[in-house]
Amino acid sequence: MTAIDTQMPARIGSLSNARVxxxxxxxxxxxAIAKPILPDGLIRLPDWMILPWAPWLQAMFDFVREDLxxxxxxxxxxxxxxxxxDTTGNILYGKHRWPYLGPISWASIVGAxxxxxxxxxxxxxxLIAGGTWVWTAVIGQWELAMxxxxxxxxxxxxxxxIGVGMGIQAWRHRRVEVALRPILAVLQTLPFFTYLLPAVIxxxxxxxxxxxxxxxxxxxxxxxxxxxxxxxxxxxxxxxxQMSGSTRWQMLRHVYMPAARTEILVGVNQVIMLCLAMVxxxxxxxxxxxxxxxxxxxxxxxxxxxxxxxxxxxLIAVMLDRLSKAWIVKQPVHFEKGSxxxxxxxxxLAGIAAFVVLALLAWVVPYFHEVGRRQDLSMGKEIDxxxxxxxxxxxxxxxxQWLRWFLNTKVLIPFRDxxxxxxxxxxxxxxxxxxxxxxxLRSALVIACFxxxxxxxxxxxxxxxxxxxxxxxxxxxxxxxxxxxIFASRNEKWSGRILLACDTAQTFPSFIYLIPAIxxxxxxxxxxxxxxxxxxxxxxxxxxxxxxxxxxxxxTEAADMAGSTxxxxxxxVQLPLALPTMAVGxxxxxxxxxxxxxxxxxxxxxxxxxxxxxxxxGNELGKNFVLGTCVSVMALAFDHVIxxxxxxxxxxxGLD
Amino acid sequence: MTDSQPVISCRNAWKIFGPDPxxxxxxxxxxxxFEDMRAQGYIAGVRDVSxxxxxGEMLVIMGLSGSGKSTLVRCLSRLHxxxxxxxxxxxxxxxxxxxxxxxxxxxxxxxxVFQSFGLLPHRTVLENVAFPLEMRGxxxxxxxxxxxxxxxxxxxxxxxxxxxxxxSGGQQQRVGIARSLAIEPxxxxxxxxxxxxxxxxxxxxxxxxxxxxxxxxxxxxxITHDFDEALRLADRIAIMKDGAVEQCDTPDQIVLNPxxxxxxxxxxxxxxxxxxxxxxxxxxxxxxxxxxxxVSSGKTIQDLARxxxxxxxxxxxxxxxxxxxxxxxxxxEALDILLR
Numbered sequence: 001m002t003a004i005d006t007q008m009p010a011r012i013g014s015l016s017n018a019r020v021x022x023x024x025x026x027x028x029x030x031x032a033i034a035k036p037i038l039p040d041g042l043i044r045l046p047d048w049m050i051l052p053w054a055p056w057l058q059a060m061f062d063f064v065r066e067d068l069x070x071x072x073x074x075x076x077x078x079x080x081x082x083x084x085x086d087t088t089g090n091i092l093y094g095k096h097r098w099p100y101l102g103p104i105s106w107a108s109i110v111g112a113x114x115x116x117x118x119x120x121x122x123x124x125x126x127l128i129a130g131g132t133w134v135w136t137a138v139i140g141q142w143e144l145a146m147x148x149x150x151x152x153x154x155x156x157x158x159x160x161x162i163g164v165g166m167g168i169q170a171w172r173h174r175r176v177e178v179a180l181r182p183i184l185a186v187l188q189t190l191p192f193f194t195y196l197l198p199a200v201i202x203x204x205x206x207x208x209x210x211x212x213x214x215x216x217x218x219x220x221x222x223x224x225x226x227x228x229x230x231x232x233x234x235x236x237x238x239x240x241x242q243m244s245g246s247t248r249w250q251m252l253r254h255v256y257m258p259a260a261r262t263e264i265l266v267g268v269n270q271v272i273m274l275c276l277a278m279v280x281x282x283x284x285x286x287x288x289x290x291x292x293x294x295x296x297x298x299x300x301x302x303x304x305x306x307x308x309x310x311x312x313x314x315l316i317a318v319m320l321d322r323l324s325k326a327w328i329v330k331q332p333v334h335f336e337k338g339s340x341x342x343x344x345x346x347x348x349l350a351g352i353a354a355f356v357v358l359a360l361l362a363w364v365v366p367y368f369h370e371v372g373r374r375q376d377l378s379m380g381k382e383i384d385x386x387x388x389x390x391x392x393x394x395x396x397x398x399x400x401q402w403l404r405w406f407l408n409t410k411v412l413i414p415f416r417d418x419x420x421x422x423x424x425x426x427x428x429x430x431x432x433x434x435x436x437x438x439x440x441l442r443s444a445l446v447i448a449c450f451x452x453x454x455x456x457x458x459x460x461x462x463x464x465x466x467x468x469x470x471x472x473x474x475x476x477x478x479x480x481x482x483x484x485x486i487f488a489s490r491n492e493k494w495s496g497r498i499l500l501a502c503d504t505a506q507t508f509p510s511f512i513y514l515i516p517a518i519x520x521x522x523x524x525x526x527x528x529x530x531x532x533x534x535x536x537x538x539x540x541x542x543x544x545x546x547x548x549x550x551x552x553x554x555x556t557e558a559a560d561m562a563g564s565t566x567x568x569x570x571x572x573v574q575l576p577l578a579l580p581t582m583a584v585g586x587x588x589x590x591x592x593x594x595x596x597x598x599x600x601x602x603x604x605x606x607x608x609x610x611x612x613x614x615x616x617x618g619n620e621l622g623k624n625f626v627l628g629t630c631v632s633v634m635a636l637a638f639d640h641v642i643x644x645x646x647x648x649x650x651x652x653x654g655l656d
Numbered sequence: 657m658t659d660s661q662p663v664i665s666c667r668n669a670w671k672i673f674g675p676d677p678x679x680x681x682x683x684x685x686x687x688x689x690f691e692d693m694r695a696q697g698y699i700a701g702v703r704d705v706s707x708x709x710x711x712g713e714m715l716v717i718m719g720l721s722g723s724g725k726s727t728l729v730r731c732l733s734r735l736h737x738x739x740x741x742x743x744x745x746x747x748x749x750x751x752x753x754x755x756x757x758x759x760x761x762x763x764x765x766x767x768x769v770f771q772s773f774g775l776l777p778h779r780t781v782l783e784n785v786a787f788p789l790e791m792r793g794x795x796x797x798x799x800x801x802x803x804x805x806x807x808x809x810x811x812x813x814x815x816x817x818x819x820x821x822x823x824s825g826g827q828q829q830r831v832g833i834a835r836s837l838a839i840e841p842x843x844x845x846x847x848x849x850x851x852x853x854x855x856x857x858x859x860x861x862x863x864x865x866x867x868x869x870x871x872x873x874x875x876x877x878x879i880t881h882d883f884d885e886a887l888r889l890a891d892r893i894a895i896m897k898d899g900a901v902e903q904c905d906t907p908d909q910i911v912l913n914p915x916x917x918x919x920x921x922x923x924x925x926x927x928x929x930x931x932x933x934x935x936x937x938x939x940x941x942x943x944x945x946x947x948x949x950x951v952s953s954g955k956t957i958q959d960l961a962r963x964x965x966x967x968x969x970x971x972x973x974x975x976x977x978x979x980x981x982x983x984x985x986x987x988x989e990a991l992d993i994l995l996r
Contacts, residue, residue: 239735240774243845244788244835245763254787258778334780334817 017440024433024444031426043423050458058622065202074202077212084154085207092153093146103146105362105369106137111354113319119347121326128322132315140376141312147289148279148316151207155214156275160268162215163222167267168252170223171230184220189591189635191598192217192278193612194628196285201621210282218274222267229263230256262328269324276317277509281599284616290316294511295602303519304383310515314508321507387519404526412525416468424455427464431637439644446640450633463630465607469525469600470593470634473532477589481537482582485544486570495545502542510535510596514603528600535596536589543585547578580649587642594635661747662708663843663875664732669705669741671724671731671899674698677739690898701727702738703899714869714876715904716886719896725879728896729845732877733766734758745843763792767836771848773828775820775835781807782816785834792839799838806834809868826857833865837872844874848881862888883922887911887931895919908936929958929994937990938974938983946984950975953982957993964990 015023035043065071089095094103110133117129136145170177192213199213233256241255257264283291290313297306335344342349362368367375391397422430428451436444454463488498517531551574559569601609608627615624672681672693680698693700701724709715719725730736732743734750743750745761753761767788775784782803783790789799807816810830820828829849836844849865850858862885869876880886886893887907894904895918903915911931914920935953950973951960963972964987971984 234772234774236770236772236774237776239730239768240770240776240832240835241787242735243733243762243766243768244791245759245761245839246791247759250791254791255776258776261778331821332778332819334819334822337817 017437020441021433021437024429024436028426028429028433031423031429035421035423035426038423042425044460045424045455045458050456053457053626054620054622056622057625058620061201061621071202078203078208081154081211082204082208085150085211088150088153089147089207092150093143095150103143103370105359106133106142106371107358107362107368108355109133110137111358112351115347115351115354117323119351120323120330125322125326128319132319135315136312137371138377139308139312140371140373140378141290141293141309142371144288144290144293144309145312145316147207148276148291151211151214151279151282151287151289152272152275155211155218155279156268156272158211159215159218159271159275160222163219163267163271164226164264166219167223167226168230171227177227180223184223185636185639186632187216187220189594189632189639190628191609191612191631192281192595193284193598193609193616194624194631195278196282197616197619197621197624200285200616201619205286207287209285210279210287213282213285214275214278217278218271221270221274225263225267225270226260229260229267232263233259265324265328269321269328272320272324273317273507276313276320277511280313280509280511284613291509291511294515298514298518298602301518302380302384303387303515304380304385305378306515307383307387307519308378308380310512313512317507317509318504321504391519400520404521404524407526407529408524412468412472412529415472416465419464419468420461422464424460428452428455435637435641438641439648443641443644447637450637450640453633454630457626457630459608459611459627459630462606462608462611462627463634465605466594466597466609466631467634469528469532469597469605469607470590473529473597474536474586474589474593476529477533477536477540477593478586480533481540481589482544484537485541485582486548488541489545489548495549498541499545502538502545505538506542510592510599513596514599518603523603525605528597528603528605531600531603532593532596536593539585539588539592540582541585543588544578544582547581547585548574550581551577577653577655580646580653580655583642583646583649587639587646590638590642591635594631598631663711663746664707664709664877665744666705666707666728666732667742667744669702669728669731669743670700670739671702671727671736672698672700672739681739700724700899701736702731704741705899705901706741707894707901707904709875709877711875712873714878714889714891715894716878716880716890716892717894717896718880718883718886720881723896724899725881725896726847727899729847729877729879733762733768733845763788763839765842766845767839767841767843768845769829769832769836769847769849771851773820773825773832773852775828775831777820780817780819781812781823781831781834784820784831785838787835788839802838803834806838807831809837810834811864824857825853826861829853829861830864833868837868842875844876846876846878848879850885851881858885865889883926887926895922906936908932912936927958928996929961930956932957932993934960934974934985934990935976935982937993938985940983941973941981944971944984946973946981947971948973950981951985953977957990960990961994964994 031038031042040046083098086095086097087099089102090097090099091102091104110130113133114126114130117125117127136142166176166180170180195213195217196209199209199216203209203212237255237259238251241251246255279287279289280291280294283289283295286292290309294306294309294313297303297309358368366372391400419427428448431451432444432448435447454460457463484498488494513531513535514527516534517527521527521530555573555577556569559573564572597605597607598609598612601607601613604610608631612624612627612631615621615627670681674680674697677698680693680696684693690700690703703724705728707715717725717728727736731738732745732750734743734753738751745765748761750758776787779787782800785806786799786803789802794802804816807813810833812827812830812834815823815827820831823831829852833849836846850861853861866889878886878889880889890907892904892906893910895902895910897918903910903919905913905915908931910919911923911926911928914923933953934951934955934957937957938953947969951963953974953976957964967987970987972987972990973981974983974985976982
């Protein structure tokens with residue numbers, strides 16, 4: 001079906017897509033101009049059309065929860081989960097629960113992680129792994145970090161197990177795959193508040209709800225990567241397994257799963273990183289740990305401490321990412337026949353030894369067991385002071401203030417006002433016109449339908465504010481990120497550096513990006529835009545570099561031999577070919593922006609995020625879902641159109 | 657070749673790929689060409705193929721890529737289910753085996769070697785070789801012992817603990833061969849086993865393969881797109897085109913009497929003197945005198961080149977393997993083959 005679609009885009013009569021788009025655009029403009037004479041019902045949907053979705057949904061949830069008895073199921077799960085979380089809590093930070101062994105002294109964990117790091121990736125990773133924990137301990141955030149980790153060590157394995165299981169089912173039964181695909185697409189665009197509230201309502205507030213929200217949030221990529229990996233197993237290996245007389249289970253266990261190891265471990269890496277990102281955000285539902293502390297510190301504007309916690313989170317993110325990525329590429333090493341057991345398991349023994357020796361040391365020297373409140377090296381106040389001092393420098397203050405003024409009065413507010421001023425039908429037509437231009441009738445209908453849903457929920461104005469924030473931030477990110485990518489792609493050294501920076505930045509939990517924004521601009525719209533901007537710039541720059549460097553050498557050489565200047569080569573050869581890849585980055589930037597804009601509710605926005613945050617306090621599950629749907633369909637609308645464009649463009653260029 | 661019942665017997669087998677192969681097969685007419693089928697969205701991977709493989713025989717299936725040779729061998733091992741016809745292995749109808757019986761058959765009787773080796777990347781050489789034994793649940797010590805034996809057989813001793821990525825292509829294929837031999841199969845399928853290797857290594861592996869076959873005497877179905885390789889190894893060659901077998905015969909007969917135009921084209925560039933054996937063109941004595949020293953029927957015309965030029969006899973007697981005279985070789989006819 002798609003093949004036919006790309007060859008013959010749906011047309012109305014003999015009109016081309018561009019012509020129809022222009023007509024739609026003109027109609028949209030006409031409605032906008034005619035606004036003063038339009039009846040109210042055409043400017044915004046009349047009240048009678050906006051159905052009380054929220055109470056209906058609420059009633060449905062209540063029915064499922066109480067009358068169908070879902071609450072008993074979730075309570076059982078809660079009890080089991082709570083037991084596991086209590087156990088890890090006890091071991092990692094000494095929560096007063098069974099098995100009453102913990103906490104493990106920090107020095108032991110440093111030792112064991114160091115050995116693990118060395119085994120996976122040599123000295124460098126040993127230093128990253130050990131160093132992260134040393135920093136965490138001496139800065140006085142050990143307990144916070146362990147609270148966070150105690151959820152991750154439970155959530156990540158569960159998410160991996162469920163994800164792999166569902167991935168296998170999706171790979172085995174086409175129907176499951178078809179059914180899962182739209183669900184996963186929606187899950188990946190739902191704002192995180194929509195994960196949090198049901199978790200709170202169905203599972204106990206605190207670590208249990210946090211773990212549940214984290215698990216659900218982290219599952220989708222695991223499913224996708226598992227299915228992908230299993231599909232990619234080479235037929236020769238499969239046939240070799242069959243000819244060896246493997247049963248179905250043996251095939252899966254001994255042939256498919258090991259052969260799909262790389263993809264599955266990439267999935268594991270993504271699960272771990274999503275777990276960290278989410279667990280930090282579960283601070284909003286009362287999960288203690290690094291996230292909660294960061295939230296509190298930012299709330300009371302203690303920038304120094306916020307900065308330190310930010311550094312800890314970033315270090316942990318980098319460490320988890322590097323370790324799990326090193327695991328992906330780690331190849332088994334062979335031992336000569338007859339090597340003794342101790343030599344085969346050298347690193348395991350070394351790890352245990354480091355753990356035990358340091359535990360004994362910690363027993364003698366209390367400092368290595370726990371860094372006391374007065375012993376930590378936290379310099380929150382001093383950093384606070386330094387930050388304030390820097391920000392008080394006239395030049396900097398003048399710059400940020402001018403930027404704030406300029407962006408606010410010249411760009412943001414006019415843009416916001418105009419998008420809010422547009423009558424609803426006109427706006428929907430406008431978006432559909434753009435979609436028609438790219439993907440023809442089908443895309444236009446999809447987009448009209450998506451924004452129609454937004455209008456029907458009655459949250460149009462709030463949604464438009466969210467949309468305006470996303471669009472302005474992504475445009476600014478494009479203006480900054482693409483030239484940066486073009487510049488970096490010019491030589492090997494710089495592309496390497498910037499790609500590394502992007503890779504690293506991408507592992508940071510999104511919450512972190514609020515810190516510099518608040519530092520520079522305080523609490524306002526510009527800070528929101530700024531935090532989204534840096535978050536969204538990462539994929540844009542990254543895919544620009546990858547797209548440009550991915551242009552086949554023959555083509556650039558042909559351009560060189562045709563005597564083109566650098567600029568001509570860029571404009572006529574490299575950019576056109578890199579554009580589909582860059583568009584993938586653009587799409588990701590928009591998805592990131594939709595995610596970030598909701599988090600920015602914390603700074604005090606006026607959009608859907610703010611309303612979503614409020615539902616948390618009121619346990620309004622119905623409203624929460626309605627708002628979540630608004631965010632999701634808007635994100636899906638962009639996703640649809642951009643993907644469509646990328647596919648068409650790629651087939652037009654004859655790429656893959 | 658033996659007189660007993662064939663080990664593999666394939667009767668009018670069809671394998672059709674497409675949306676609804678059974679339906680399509682039911683309405684097929686005999687003269688429908690490959691292109692006609694393709695126009696309707698169907699590919700006949702195997703088209704009305706009937707071949708027998710006798711015990712201890714090596715049948716080489718030869719054809720260009722896309723000719724259906726790999727599909728045919730996958731039907732013989734039931735990696736593919738055939739659309740129509742029947743295939744029996746040791747008298748058992750392959751198509752009617754349950755999943756369990758099929759697994760059992762593969763665990764006891766069949767071994768297969770693949771073009772790109774199909775080694776499991778996370779297992780050492782020894783573990784790869786022991787894999788089929790592990791699958792059938794043999795205990796650890798026994799399978800280790802057997803695996804070490806086969807590893808030695810293919811000349812990889814000392815590399816048992818290596819991982820596939822640490823081996824060269826030739827060595828990897830030795831592992832593939834060892835794995836397929838681990839269960840001591842009666843039937844051995846080899847799907848272009850040497851095509852991915854460099855020419856020099858290929859030659860070496862062919863010699864190695866002939867050595868193994870001499871030792872083991874398995875029933876073999878060997879696939880190749882390399883005619884020289886086929887001539888070198890085969891007892892009989894089946895030449896395939898568009899899923900159908902064009903000719904299935906001994907190398908001598910294929911070279912001397914190509915059945916179709918397609919086969920003729922294939923044999924045109926072949927140095928026939930290196931292929932044709934004295935026994936193949938020897939005529940029954942029929943009262944003609946038997947004079948002088950005989951030649952062995954296993955010699956190729958090229959082997960006999962000097963003799964053919966120097967000798968003055970018109971008819972040279974030929975002895976079969978057991979030493980009895982089987983007929984006379986017409987010297988002029990042989991010289992024609994040599995000098996063509």
